[in-house]
Amino acid sequence: MAIYSNSGAEITGATTLSASAGTVALTVKGAVSFNDSGDYDTQFKSKGNDNMLYVDASTDRVGIGTATPAKPLHLYGTSTEIELRIQSNDKYSSIIQNGSNSELLIQNAAGGDILFYDDSAETLRIKADGNIGIGVGDPDTQLEVFNAGTQLKLSYNASDHATFAVDD
Helix, strand or coil, rough: CCCCCCCCCCEECCCCCCCCCCCCCCCCCCEEEEECCCCEEEEEEECCEEEECCCCCCCCCCEECCCCCCCCCCCCCCCEEEEEEECCCCCEEEEECCCCCCEEEEECCCCCCCCEEECEEEEEEEECCCCCCEECCCCCCEEEEECCCCCEECCCCCCCCEEEECCC
């Protein structure tokens, strides 16, 4: 392990900080660099969890709960529910994998709408009241679809479908 500070102080080699009781505290003022001169993995452990946080230096991936992250950020847990929470002050939203019944939940606990965007524009909105808008940002009914062309097409297969349009 090597820890470097911007003032030139460093801790190198296999270093263990421990205490017989209580908490070990390492206070650093300034920047800290892990594995600055090599391609070494970084692992943070907690009691009972050897992979609390794992950085795979060879793939530039971060694992939380796993030492083999498959993507740039990989969350893994053994409980029935894994949650990614995004929070600002007292408002938060979550993406939850419910392992007991294989459901993916998207939750806006702040009580606002859920919006889906492509690169530049809103494509779908789920209002807090449950109304869904496709192509419209303020749906006033359970499902509102807007398109300058065909309004709605329901398909059974590639050749059997019904098209609904609104004429001026």
